[in-house]
Structure formats: C-alpha cells, structure tokens
Amino acid sequence: MKTIFTFILSLLRSTIATLITISLLIISLPSTTPFRTPLHQFLTPLFTHTALDQQWNMFAPNPMQDDVLVALIAHYQDGSTKRIEFDELAKTPERGRYFQERWRKFLTDVLRLDASEYLWPQATDYLETLVPQTVHNPMIRLELERRWRTARRPPEPRLVADDPWERHIFYVRDYQSEEEDE
Numbered sequence: 749m750k751t752i753f754t755f756i757l758s759l760l761r762s763t764i765a766t767l768i769t770i771s772l773l774i775i776s777l778p779s780t781t782p783f784r785t786p787l788h789q790f791l792t793p794l795f796t797h798t799a800l801d802q803q804w805n806m807f808a809p810n811p812m813q814d815d816v817l818v819a820l821i822a823h824y825q826d827g828s829t830k831r832i833e834f835d836e837l838a839k840t841p842e843r844g845r846y847f848q849e850r851w852r853k854f855l856t857d858v859l860r861l862d863a864s865e866y867l868w869p870q871a872t873d874y875l876e877t878l879v880p881q882t883v884h885n886p887m888i889r890l891e892l893e894r895r896w897r898t899a900r901r902p903p904e905p906r907l908v909a910d911d912p913w914e915r916h917i918f919y920v921r922d923y924q925s926e927e928e929d930e
Contacts, residue, residue, distance in 0.1 A: 818855035822879040823889040860894040868919040892919040
C-alpha cells in the first residue's frame, strides 16, 4: 500500500513539474508566435496564483513613475517610537536579502494600495512580530506608512535634500494597555 501511495505521489509531482515547465516555455515564447496569445491568457491565472508571474512594470515600455516605500511605526507606552523600514536592502546581510526583498516588494507593490485594504489586518498580525516589545514597555499602536516621491530619470542626480517624501499612514492598529484592562 505504501509503495502504491509513493508511486502515485511521485507521478503527481512529476506531472505537475512537467506542466509547469511546459507552461513556462509557452509563456516565454515571442509575442509574434501565433498561438501564444490564447495560451498566455489561459495560463495567466496559474502563474498569478502560484507567484510564478513576472512583474515587469518597473522597466520599459512604461516604467514606474514613483519611488514607493512602506514603513512600520510602533508607538510604545513610554512615548517612544520605533521605525522599521523595508528599503534598506544594502544593509541587510546577504542571507536575509531574499526574504527581505520579497517582503519589501509585497509591501510596496500590493499591501500599500487602497484596493488591498482587506489584507491590512492579517498582514499586521505578522508584521507586528517584527517589532521589538517588552513587558515593561508594551506597544500601544502600530502604524503602516506609505511614502512616495517622483522617480528621477537616470541622468538627473538625486541629492539627499531633494524631493521630500510624501507620507500617508494607511493603517493603524491600537492595542489596549494593561492599565486600561483593569
């Protein structure tokens, strides 16, 4: 019985891997290929739901027009705050860059959008685990902030003082302190 189950599982894995490989080949065909368009339309949901799709909107022909960043701002009971920004990839150790970059892209490409409002509470459940907390100084508020500014074209240098960031707090979660519970 175990051998049959192992065989079926192996066959299923091989079939899925083969279908994905064939799908990747089809979707990579030049746009002038006659049957590419209908197959591409058919395969797009598969690639979207499996996160195998590519987002090329930062490149030509219509590059993104804004620099966009997302930050967490934690407010503590003693009045202090802690910012966690997802834009400092160069400061992240090499082993952590992949994870950090995936989260940064998710935050800037998906979560910051008003259309993703339904994701904000669940994402905050996870993001709050990244914020340092102590029993003696609990977090009383967590804010998600989006920042943006117009991107400069390559020949135009950017100075530190140039182009201030526009800022908007797009989600707030308040926490009840122990004193309020009593």
